[in-house]
Amino acid sequence: MFQVFHKIDSDFGFDDADAQSFPEGFEKVAEVDTNSLEDVYHFTNHIDTAWWENPRVTLVKESRSTSVGDVAIKDNGVRFICRRLGWEKF
Numbered sequence: 001m002f003q004v005f006h007k008i009d010s011d012f013g014f015d016d017a018d019a020q021s022f023p024e025g026f027e028k029v030a031e032v033d034t035n036s037l038e039d040v041y042h043f044t045n046h047i048d049t050a051w052w053e054n055p056r057v058t059l060v061k062e063s064r065s066t067s068v069g070d071v072a073i074k075d076n077g078v079r080f081i082c083r084r085l086g087w088e089k090f
Helices: 016-021 037-043
Strands: 002-007 026-032 057-059 071-074 079-083 086-089
Touching: 002 037, 026 037, 037 086
Parallel strands: none
Antiparallel strands: 002 026, 002 071, 026 057, 071 079, 079 086
């Protein structure tokens, strides 16, 4: 299980300050029933339908798709930030 947080005023960039400021400037948008960060990204992006309609997603707040600078937290507390090429632990 992962909690997903979107950057409130996202410029879709990747700045180390994003991770350093977490959780300020972020809002929780979903919980995703998976153990895979790749699934987190896939399940919280609009592909064929709105991402919150995915059965593996518990919606907290309707929002844009997950993108660079957003955060996922594993149920064990490990935090990851979405980068241009995958996820980075922080």
